[in-house]
Structure formats: structure tokens, C-alpha cells
Amino acid sequence: MSININKDFSLTPPFEGIGSTLFDKIWEKHIVKKIDDGPSVFYIDRHFIHEVTSPQAFTGLNKRSIKVFRPQQTIATADHNVPTLNQHLPIKEELSRKQVEALIKNCAEHGVELYGLGHPFQGIVHVIGPELGITQPGMTIVCGDSHTSTHGAFGAIAFGIGTSEVEMVLATQCLLQTKPKLMRINVDGELNKGVVSKDIVLYILSKISASGATGYAVEFAGSTIRGLSMEARMTICNMSIEMGARCGLIAPDETTFNYIKRRKFSPQGEVWDKAIAYWKTLFSDGDANFDNEIFLDAADIEPMITYGTNPGMGIGVNGTIPTVETVNETDKNGLSKSLAYMGLKEGTPIKGQKVDYVFIGSCTNSRIEDLRMVASFVKGKKKADDVEVWIVPGSKQVEKQAIEEGIDKIFEEAGFMLRQPGCSACLGMNEDKIPAGKYCISTSNRNFEGRQGQGARTLLASPLTAAAAAITGKVSDVRELMESYELLAASCEQ
Amino acid sequence: MCKRINIIHSTCVPLNMENVDTDQIIPARFLKATSRDGFGKNLFRDWRYTNDDENQPKEDFPLNNKKYCGKILVAGKNFGCGSSREHAAWAIKDSGFDVVVSSFFADIFKNNSLNNFLLPVTVSDSFLEKIFEAVEKNPKTDIDVNLENQTISLNGHSESFEINSYKKTCLLNGFDDIDYLLNSKEEIIQYENSLM
Ligand code: SF4
Numbered sequence: 001m002s003i004n005i006n007k008d009f010s011l012t013p014p015f016e017g018i019g020s021t022l023f024d025k026i027w028e029k030h031i032v033k034k035i036d037d038g039p040s041v042f043y044i045d046r047h048f049i050h051e052v053t054s055p056q057a058f059t060g061l062n063k064r065s066i067k068v069f070r071p072q073q074t075i076a077t078a079d080h081n082v083p084t085l086n087q088h089l090p091i092k093e094e095l096s097r098k099q100v101e102a103l104i105k106n107c108a109e110h111g112v113e114l115y116g117l118g119h120p121f122q123g124i125v126h127v128i129g130p131e132l133g134i135t136q137p138g139m140t141i142v143c144g145d146s147h148t149s150t151h152g153a154f155g156a157i158a159f160g161i162g163t164s165e166v167e168m169v170l171a172t173q174c175l176l177q178t179k180p181k182l183m184r185i186n187v188d189g190e191l192n193k194g195v196v197s198k199d200i201v202l203y204i205l206s207k208i209s210a211s212g213a214t215g216y217a218v219e220f221a222g223s224t225i226r227g228l229s230m231e232a233r234m235t236i237c238n239m240s241i242e243m244g245a246r247c248g249l250i251a252p253d254e255t256t257f258n259y260i261k262r263r264k265f266s267p268q269g270e271v272w273d274k275a276i277a278y279w280k281t282l283f284s285d286g287d288a289n290f291d292n293e294i295f296l297d298a299a300d301i302e303p304m305i306t307y308g309t310n311p312g313m314g315i316g317v318n319g320t321i322p323t324v325e326t327v328n329e330t331d332k333n334g335l336s337k338s339l340a341y342m343g344l345k346e347g348t349p350i351k352g353q354k355v356d357y358v359f360i361g362s363c364t365n366s367r368i369e370d371l372r373m374v375a376s377f378v379k380g381k382k383k384a385d386d387v388e389v390w391i392v393p394g395s396k397q398v399e400k401q402a403i404e405e406g407i408d409k410i411f412e413e414a415g416f417m418l419r420q421p422g423c424s425a426c427l428g429m430n431e432d433k434i435p436a437g438k439y440c441i442s443t444s445n446r447n448f449e450g451r452q453g454q455g456a457r458t459l460l461a462s463p464l465t466a467a468a469a470a471i472t473g474k475v476s477d478v479r480e481l482m483e484s485y486e487l488l489a490a491s492c493e494q
Numbered sequence: 495m496c497k498r499i500n501i502i503h504s505t506c507v508p509l510n511m512e513n514v515d516t517d518q519i520i521p522a523r524f525l526k527a528t529s530r531d532g533f534g535k536n537l538f539r540d541w542r543y544t545n546d547d548e549n550q551p552k553e554d555f556p557l558n559n560k561k562y563c564g565k566i567l568v569a570g571k572n573f574g575c576g577s578s579r580e581h582a583a584w585a586i587k588d589s590g591f592d593v594v595v596s597s598f599f600a601d602i603f604k605n606n607s608l609n610n611f612l613l614p615v616t617v618s619d620s621f622l623e624k625i626f627e628a629v630e631k632n633p634k635t636d637i638d639v640n641l642e643n644q645t646i647s648l649n650g651h652s653e654s655f656e657i658n659s660y661k662k663t664c665l666l667n668g669f670d671d672i673d674y675l676l677n678s679k680e681e682i683i684q685y686e687n688s689l690m
């Protein structure tokens with residue numbers, strides 16, 4: 001596959017405006033034309049597709065008898081609806097099999113590169129894009145999946161789209177877009193021990209709510225964010241959609257460049273030098289204006305967990321579930337309904353709550369650093385008897401690396417089940433579902449009613465907090481379980 | 495699918511809940527289809543039936559309540575949050591709705607609706623409250639939505655709503671974004687060439 005490096009923006013002069021934000025600098029360069037009093041024709045550099053939201057888009061193209069306009073800028077994988085055991089066998093469930101077959105046929109007919117089941121690059125779309133070096137700073141990236149915001153961690157404008165829009169991008173490599181408002185969320189200072197990037201984003205959500213950034217593009221900044229690894233940054237941008245944001249992004253820096261260097265599709269040689277020179281211009285100017293700006297102190301963040309049915313309903317693991325009386329009028333109904341669904345009591349501590357399942361996976365936390373973090377904590381420990389633990393790596397490459405590093409053995413000894421790559425119990429579309437009424441501590445991004453299966457009760461947390469629950473069988477503060485803080489600190493080196 | 499929208503005069507179905515996410519509108523297990531049709535029957539599936547059984551409808555869920563009907567769905571704040579699945583808009587449209595009213599819509603859902611000629615009308619919190627009150631008193635209350643004038647009214651109260659003029663023209667005339675983009679191909683190619 002050759003990804004169109006000729007069209008890289010690294011070869012054109014950067015957008016120069018006075019007091020521009022990172023977002024402006026990328027946005028303005030991608031405007032093909034502006035419609036008076038309307039949206040702009042907006043150019044898309046990279047397009048990811050998967051089996052669930054693309055079939056109807058291809059049907060649309062076929063009805064119009066047109067082909068994919070720029071097939072080299074679209075990359076496909078099968079992830080949402082695939083089994084995570086025995087992937088070498090034909091998919092048993094008929095509708096799922098048909099959906100995957102439709103993707104294979106559509107990609108073949110339209111010349112789109114597909115990393116399907118069995119391919120060494122297959123995996124969750126938001127895990128493979130970055131790991132293959134397809135995701136790069138300064139780009140515009142879309143996918144028929146809301147967590148496309150993940151790719152913003154590289155300093156790209158990346159957002160989820162619907163199927164009609166997938167069809168538009170396939171047909172024209174463009175979308176009609178109006179510019180969102182801009183928000184900057186600054187997190188400064190040193191993180192407490194045992195606190196990782198998932199905790200940061202759950203904390204932000206608990207402060208600004210699940211609709212706190214609707215209509216905004218959010219730039220994450222501040223010394224804490226700067227100090228995070230690329231994979232940890234991805235976890236934060238991944239969940240910007242849970243605040244309602246159109247996208248989340250972080251200015252690229254040396255951490256970003258080092259991550260991208262020498263990946264499969266990253267620019268090489270002379271193009272790399274030009275790319276770096278361009279990427280270094282991608283930051284918000286000192287005098288840039290934001291419509292809204294929030295400042296948070298890293299020291300206030302504890303290991304977090306959710307108790308309700310939207311990701312904004314989170315507290316520190318040592319906190320108590322709010323009482324209906326204390327929340328504002330409009331949230332009262334929502335809180336009572338959530339707690340009824342979750343079978344949890346207002347005003348009680350969350351620590352000690354029994355869990356039945358532990359799910360470590362999804363595009364939020366299924367990368368190699370997440371698995372390493374879990375492995376270094378559970379090494380030599382065993383899971384609680386009545387807990388089922390599923391580890392679902394984000395991609396074939398993550399799976400391979402975990403095996404090479406012997407992480408699979410640690411999981412096996414702990415009694416965890418290492419499955420094959422896919423979205424799995426994150427959305428309960430395939431057979432990986434949590435039974436009704438059961439509690440699952442999950443590293444995914446959504447705790448909506450029924451998200452992990454009808455009646456399933458989801459508690460969102462970091463991989464460390466999830467691993468702690470796997471060992472004790474209940475919601476626990478991981479910090480109390482560590483023999484030494486040094487070991488923990490090393491495992492959280494993000 | 496009705497592709498033109500202008501004046502809608504109808505009773506409504508009230509869904510007085512906030513943060514209704516697309517996983518509720520259409521649960522993931524129904525996303526296995528490869529066509530756009532037939533999603534209506536699974537709209538709000540898990541809120542509508544006990545044990546996923548069509549013979550056990552939950553009587554208190556508004557969509558199951560015979561006293562509510564019409565082409566307008568009225569819902570609480572932050573409607574359509576969560577997944578980007580356009581299947582949510584397809585399911586609502588397929589169930590006979592042409593308009594969704596709320597005080598706040600999630601971004602992607604709003605775009606998906608507009609692309610399917612389902613009109614999202616954003617009203618003030620107080621106007622939304624008025625609708626819920628009026629419909630609770632009298633389920634036969636009519637709502638008037640006029641896209642041309644950008645107004646929504648009930649019982650003599652009226653409020654104007656925002657929509658960008660390009661999108662309005664599309665809905666009034668039945669134009670798709672994709673037609674517009676396909677007609678812009680020359681300019682798109684010129685733009686690409688300018689980057690070389
Ligand atoms: S892992 Fe979950 S959130 Fe991520 S792409 Fe898959 S279904 Fe969506």
C-alpha cells in the first residue's frame with residue numbers, strides 16, 4: 001500500500017495567522033472553499049472505515065455508479081463485530097459474518113486496503129492508525145466512529161462521522177463542516193502515585209459533565225499533559241467525545257515525533273525532515289484566543305471510577321456516591337434513574353463494591369503500555385475466584401508484542417483470559433457481553449445502560465484500578481495493594 | 495424517505511429524559527444490517543420491552559403509550575450523545591418522525607439527522623418545559639414547526655430556532671450534501687494540486 005505522501009501538508013508553507021490556535025492552523029489549511037453563510041468544503045487526509053458503519057455508504061456509491069475517489073487515503077479494518085476467540089475459524093453468527101464479508105467485497109471492488117481478520121495489522125481502528133504511522137500531526141482524519149477523536153493526540157483534527165458522511169468522504173475526500181468553538185483544558189502539576197491518564201480524563205469529565213464540551217474542539221495542554229506518553233495522550237483524546245466535544249487535540253512535540261519515527265507508514269528520509277519542520281509549527285500561539293479555558297491541578301486527581309450511566313458520573317475510588325438531594329434540580333431524575341439501573345445506593349462508598357467481570361480493552365486502554373501496566377501490577381498475584389477477567393489487546397501487533405514480552409504468561413498465571421483483538425465487550429455487539437445485572441469494571445469509555453450487554457452494569461476505570469479489582473474481586477484502591485510504590489511508579493511511567 | 499421538510503403540524507411523543515444516548519436509541523446488537531431500512535422497529539428497544547420480548551411492552555414508556563403519537567419527538571437536554579451510529583437517525587425517521595425537539599443536541603447526531611431529513615429543533619429550556627407540561631395536560635396538543643420562518647409554536651407561544659442557511663435550503667428543497675460535494679469535484683482537484 002502506498003499512502004499518498006505527495007499530498008502531505010508538510011510540503012506546503014504552514015498556515016500563518018496572528019494569534020492562531022493549533023486547531024486554526026490545521027483547519028484553515030484544509031478549507032477547499034467556503035459557502036456563503038454556510039459550511040466549508042473541508043478536505044480529509046485520512047479516512048478509516050470498519051464493517052459496521054460503511055456498508056450503507058458503499059451501497060450509496062454503487063447506486064450512483066461511482067468509485068471511491070481517493071482509495072489510497074482510506075484504510076479499512078474489521079473490529080467492532082468480530083469474535084475475539086478462534087479468529088481463524090469462519091464467523092459463526094450469520095449477520096456478523098455477512099457484515100465482514102461485505103467489507104471484504106467493498107474494499108476489493110473499490111481498491112481500498114483492508115487489514116481484516118488474520119492480517120498482522122488487524123485491530124481496533126483507533127489503535128492501528130497510530131501504531132502504523134498512518135496518523136500524523138497536522139492531518140484531518142475521520143472515521144464512522146465517534147472515538148476517532150483518539151488520533152487528535154498527535155496534533156491532528158480527528159472526529160467521528162455518520163454513514164452518510166462516510167459516503168461523502170469516499171466519493172469526494174471532503175465533508176461540509178462548520179468550525180466549532182474552541183476550548184482549552186490545562187492540567188498542570190505532578191500526578192499522584194497510582195494515578196494514570198484514564199484517571200485524568202475521568203476527572204475532567206466529572207468536573208465538566210458529559211455535555212460540558214458540546215460544540216467545542218478541545219485542546220489539552222499543561223505540564224501534566226506534556227509529561228504523558230503518546231499512548232497515555234491517546235486515552236485522553238479518545239474520551240473527549242464523552243464530554244460532547246467534536247474533537248480533542250494535543251500539540252505535537254518530541255514525544256510525538258519519537259513515537260512516529262520509523263513506523264510502517266511514517267514519512268522517510270527527506271520527507272521526514274520536511275514533515276518535522278512543519279509539525280514543529282503546530283502549537284497554539286501565546287496570544288491565541290479560546291472561547292473557553294479551564295485550569296485543573298493534577299494534585300487533585302485520585303484514581304477514578306464511575307458509579308452511574310454516563311461517563312461524567314465519576315468519583316475518586318475513596319469517594320462516596322452523591323445523594324439525590326445534593327445534585328442540582330435537573331440532574332435529580334438522571335441520578336435516581338442511573339442508581340436504580342446500577343443497583344447502587346446514594347451516599348455510600350464505592351470502594352468494596354463487588355465486581356463480577358473485569359474487562360481490560362477497547363480503543364481507550366488496550367495498547368501495549370496498558371497491558372504492561374496491568375502485568376507489572378498482577379505479576380505473581382492471582383485473580384479472585386468469582387471474577388472473570390478478559391484482556392482484549394487492541395491489535396494483532398499489541399498481541400504479538402505482549403507475547404514476545406512474556407506478558408501473556410503473567411496473565412495466564414493470574415487466571416486472566418487473553419483474547420484476540422477487537423472491540424469486544426466495549427459495545428456488546430458480538431458474543432462478548434456482560435450478563436444482565438452483573439458488575440463489570442471496564443477500561444472502556446462508555447457506561448451507558450446496556451452498553452456492554454442488556455442490563456449490564458459498567459464501572460469505568462483505569463487499567464490499574466481494573467487490575468486491582470481483578471485481584472480482590474471488588475472495587476479497590478490500587479495504591480493499598482502495592483508492595484512498593486517504586487514498582488507502581490515504574491509501571492505508571494507514562 | 496420524505497426528503498423535503500417545511501411545515502409540520504402534528505402532535506408529539508414526549509420523552510422527558512436527559513442525556514439520551516444513541517446506544518439507547520438503537521442498541522448495538524441491531525447494527526449488524528448492511529442496509530438502511532427497518533431500524534424503526536428496534537427504536538429504544540431496551541426501554542420499550544421487558545426481556546427483549548415484543549409481547550411484553552413496558553406500558554409506561556411513552557412510545558408504547560397510545561395516547562402519544564405524531565411526527566415530532568420531544569426529548570430532554572443532550573439528546574443523541576455517544577456513538578456516531580447514523581442508525582439512530584435512521585431508526586427515528588423510520589418510526590415516522592420528521593422533527594426532534596430538544597434544548598441541546600449532540601454534534602454528530604445533529605449532523606446525521608440533517609443528512610436524513612430529520613429536522614433537529616433546538617429550543618430554550620423554558621420552551622421545552624412548556625411543551626412537556628402542555629403535553630402532559632393534553633396529549634392532543636399540536637405543535638407547529640415552520641422551517642421557512644424558523645419558528646416552533648404551541649398554544650399561542652412561539653420561539654424561533656437556529657439553522658444554518660445552507661442546511662435550510664437543502665431541507666426545503668430535498669438536496670443532499672453529497673450532491674453538492676460531487677458538483678465541487680473540479681475545485682477539490684484544484685485544491686489537491688495546489689498542495690503538490
Ligand atoms: S473499542 Fe469501543 S469505543 Fe473503541 S471503536 Fe471499538 S466499539 Fe468504539
